[in-house]
Amino acid sequence: MPQMGVSVAEGTVVEWKKRVGDWVEADEVIAAISTDKIDTDVEAPAAGRLHEILVHVGETVDVGTVMALLATDAKPGEAHSSEGTSAAAVAPKAHSSDGDASSGGTSEAAAALDAPGEAGELQGDTTAEHAGSTQEGAGLRAGGKRYSPVVMRMAAEHDVDLTRIEGTGRGGRVRKQDVLAFLETGNGADAPMHIESPYKPDAPPTPKKRMQRFGAPASDVAPMQGATAPLSRMRQSIGRAMVESLQTAATCTTIVEADMSRVDAARKTLGVTYLPMIARATIDTLREFTALNATLADNTLTTYDGVHLGIAVSLGTGGLIVPVIHDAQELSVEGLAQRIKDLGARARENALTPDEVRGGSFTITNPGGYGSIIATPVINQPQVAILDTEAIVKRPVVITDAQGNDSIAIRKMTYLCMSWDHRALDGALAAQFLRALADRLETWPVG
Amino acid sequence: MATMTYLQAISDAMREEMRADERVFVMGEDIGVFGGAFKVTDGFIDEFGAERVMDTPLAESAIVGTAIGAAVEGLRPIAEMQFSDFVSCGFDQLVNVAGKMFYRQGLSVNITVRLPSGGGFSGGPFHSQNPEAWFMHAPGLKVVAPSTAEDAKGLLIKAIRDPNPVIFMEHKHLYRRVKGEVPEGSYETEFKARVARAGSDLVVIAYGAMVHTALEATADLDGASVEVLDLRSLVPMDTEAILASVRKCSKVVIVDEANQMCAAGAQVAALIAEHAWEDLDGPVVRVATPDVPIPFSPTLEQAVLPQVDDVREAVRELLDF
Numbered sequence: 001m002p003q004m005g006v007s008v009a010e011g012t013v014v015e016w017k018k019r020v021g022d023w024v025e026a027d028e029v030i031a032a033i034s035t036d037k038i039d040t041d042v043e044a045p046a047a048g049r050l051h052e053i054l055v056h057v058g059e060t061v062d063v064g065t066v067m068a069l070l071a072t073d074a075k076p077g078e079a080h081s082s083e084g085t086s087a088a089a090v091a092p093k094a095h096s097s098d099g100d101a102s103s104g105g106t107s108e109a110a111a112a113l114d115a116p117g118e119a120g121e122l123q124g125d126t127t128a129e130h131a132g133s134t135q136e137g138a139g140l141r142a143g144g145k146r147y148s149p150v151v152m153r154m155a156a157e158h159d160v161d162l163t164r165i166e167g168t169g170r171g172g173r174v175r176k177q178d179v180l181a182f183l184e185t186g187n188g189a190d191a192p193m194h195i196e197s198p199y200k201p202d203a204p205p206t207p208k209k210r211m212q213r214f215g216a217p218a219s220d221v222a223p224m225q226g227a228t229a230p231l232s233r234m235r236q237s238i239g240r241a242m243v244e245s246l247q248t249a250a251t252c253t254t255i256v257e258a259d260m261s262r263v264d265a266a267r268k269t270l271g272v273t274y275l276p277m278i279a280r281a282t283i284d285t286l287r288e289f290t291a292l293n294a295t296l297a298d299n300t301l302t303t304y305d306g307v308h309l310g311i312a313v314s315l316g317t318g319g320l321i322v323p324v325i326h327d328a329q330e331l332s333v334e335g336l337a338q339r340i341k342d343l344g345a346r347a348r349e350n351a352l353t354p355d356e357v358r359g360g361s362f363t364i365t366n367p368g369g370y371g372s373i374i375a376t377p378v379i380n381q382p383q384v385a386i387l388d389t390e391a392i393v394k395r396p397v398v399i400t401d402a403q404g405n406d407s408i409a410i411r412k413m414t415y416l417c418m419s420w421d422h423r424a425l426d427g428a429l430a431a432q433f434l435r436a437l438a439d440r441l442e443t444w445p446v447g
Numbered sequence: 448m449a450t451m452t453y454l455q456a457i458s459d460a461m462r463e464e465m466r467a468d469e470r471v472f473v474m475g476e477d478i479g480v481f482g483g484a485f486k487v488t489d490g491f492i493d494e495f496g497a498e499r500v501m502d503t504p505l506a507e508s509a510i511v512g513t514a515i516g517a518a519v520e521g522l523r524p525i526a527e528m529q530f531s532d533f534v535s536c537g538f539d540q541l542v543n544v545a546g547k548m549f550y551r552q553g554l555s556v557n558i559t560v561r562l563p564s565g566g567g568f569s570g571g572p573f574h575s576q577n578p579e580a581w582f583m584h585a586p587g588l589k590v591v592a593p594s595t596a597e598d599a600k601g602l603l604i605k606a607i608r609d610p611n612p613v614i615f616m617e618h619k620h621l622y623r624r625v626k627g628e629v630p631e632g633s634y635e636t637e638f639k640a641r642v643a644r645a646g647s648d649l650v651v652i653a654y655g656a657m658v659h660t661a662l663e664a665t666a667d668l669d670g671a672s673v674e675v676l677d678l679r680s681l682v683p684m685d686t687e688a689i690l691a692s693v694r695k696c697s698k699v700v701i702v703d704e705a706n707q708m709c710a711a712g713a714q715v716a717a718l719i720a721e722h723a724w725e726d727l728d729g730p731v732v733r734v735a736t737p738d739v740p741i742p743f744s745p746t747l748e749q750a751v752l753p754q755v756d757d758v759r760e761a762v763r764e765l766l767d768f
Contacts, residue, residue, distance in 0.1 A: 169768055
């Protein structure tokens with residue numbers, strides 16, 4: 001692809017005026033190209049037979065890319081033969097029809113012909129080398145791209161298909177760090193489905209040994225030494241409960257987005273955190289949707305009028321515990337805030353009474369303080385649902401005013417994620433519940 | 448440890464060795480009574496006397512030839528060329544006599560030839576050259592080029608003790624600009640490269656004054672991790688250190704203050720092409736002085752010698768590749 005003036009970086013082939021096997025004279029027009037500045041013709045740099053077209057009509061390539069190979073030792077009238085010819089790269093002379101870029105472009109292209117480099121190197125190509133580039137040369141030119149030696153070696157050692165790697169170098173070039181990043185993110189394992197499969201493919205085959213002449217032989221890597229420790233009683237008990245829940249319930253998760261701007265404004269007047277406000281709204285919504293304020297055991301669903309609200313409290317690395325606020329419906333936001341604070345403090349001091357962790361009818365878990373935005377919690381059996389509140393973050397959202405005009409505004413948004421038991425209810429009810437909860441939060445009275 | 452300039456460290460090395468070994472003596476133009484053009488041997492004549500601090504005629508061939516004769520007789524002369532540029536007058540003695548004496552006659556030529564070299568101060572074409580490659584090309588000579596005060600002392604002591612003729616390239620522009628902690632007493636610095644700054648994205652290979660240019664140019668490159676390898680010794684060349692850096696970083700910029708053609712950096716580039724091909728992630732890039740004499744004009748001299756910005760631009764380009 002000839003250089004058409006300084007700022008043009010690429011060009012598109014519009015038409016090939018010659019076919020493979022055609023005889024072309026020096027300076028004869030062989031193709032038409034289009035750049036973002038001008039359209040122009042490409043002339044043959046030498047006489048010969050068109051041996052191979054490398055850039056096809058419609059393809060856009062960088063300036064300097066070899067467009068076609070010309071067999072310069074062929075003779076006019078001779079039958080076209082793929083053997084016994086040596087091919088010259090067509091780094092064609094540009095002839096611009098635009099006065100602006102003409103003389104400079106022409107001389108640059110001519111200079112490029114003389115300069116050592118890509119074109120010069122290919123001019124020396126013999127048939128054998130050429131055959132290599134179309135067959136096993138898939139390495140050097142896979143996908144029409146060229147790769148650096150270190151990238152080729154790493155690809156061979158790790159059995160990586162380089163065409164699957166997106167390059168971040170100049171012009172999309174695959175660099176060493178791209179291969180490293182690709183290997184780090186799982187050695188090109190198939191993209192996961194929407195859930196992560198527990199299946200892990202077999203270890204990759206032993207890497208091919210590289211040339212021994214210059215490099216030290218790769219050492220066999222010993223398995224990594226780790227520290228072992230038995231699970232604490234709490235971890236074992238959490239583990240049992242979680243596995244049992246997943247084996248018992250038909251766990252599904254539904255997610256609804258809520259605008260927390262009004263809650264945020266009200267929160268500041270009340271001087272509390274988000275959690276007691278969300279808890280209060282949840283309690284009110286649960287009393288509308290009693291099917292979620294329920295327990296399911298032995299094929300019997302029991303729904304409740306009062307809300308015994310469980311609040312998951314993290315004990316750091318030790319585990320977590322779910323103290324229960326009995327008859328939470330009787331508490332104001334401030335009252336809930338007080339109880340949550342009290343239970344949390346005593347949970348961390350290991351000072352909860354057995355009654356305080358028993359009898360919940362619904363649970364809220366609140367890991368959003370760490371910045372997570374979505375999670376799929378495990379239901380606290382025998383309850384039928386658990387609400388997960390996530391980080392409240394500013395997002396651009398589309399707001400529609402009373403006249404129906406849309407605008408984009410920055411609002412404090414969050415995802416309300418609820419896992420629920422499909423044995424006890426269906427998705428429509430879960431969604432209705434979450435929508436009602438979100439509405440309650442979004443219309444929180446301010447002032 | 449004492450803080451010394453590069454120049455003081457060179458003086459200190461010679462003083463230590465002259466005190467410890469009476470076979471060591473210095474000779475050169477105006478080095479005695481005047482203390483040397485750059486005052487490297489200032490005060491030497493008072494401490495060691497005119498017999499061991501010899502003023503010579505303006506005749507480099509005679510200086511080197513005399514040193515060779517003294518070395519063959521068992522002494523350890525240190526010959527100073529007032530400017531490295533003038534060494535060409537002593538070329539035959541160095542390249543043909545000193546370099547081949549052991550090969551032809553089995554005689555050790557334990558001489559050290561100090562070459563104040565380099566530009567950057569408008570010295571013009573006769574006072575600014577970096578002629579190290581002339582001697583790298585001649586078998587039998589060792590060539591070292593320190594960039595720090597500590598290395599200047601350690602490498603010079605090692606050179607004085609080395610039984611082979613050693614060309615000691617001391618960069619004039621570093622004489623009073625570079626300061627550093629220098630250990631007291633006598634110590635040898637091996638003729639090996641030194642990692643001046645460790646990094647992993649790209650390595651700049653340099654020696655002498657260009658080590659400082661490379662460090663400055665790559666101090667802050669938007670978080671890129673750039674290694675700087677200070678060769679310190681050009682012959683022998685520390686092949687292992689060069690290849691280790693290239694294997695780690697995969698991208699290489701080589702900086703020479705010398706004229707580009709056949710400079711030390713050309714040898715480094717060849718070495719990498721031959722032995723580290725499979726570790727390269729981009730072309731080996733060279734930054735060097737174009738093949739022209741060094742101009743007097745400060746503006747032109749700056750345009751010719753590799754500057755911090757030139758190195759930074761080359762590094763940026765290659766990092767982006």
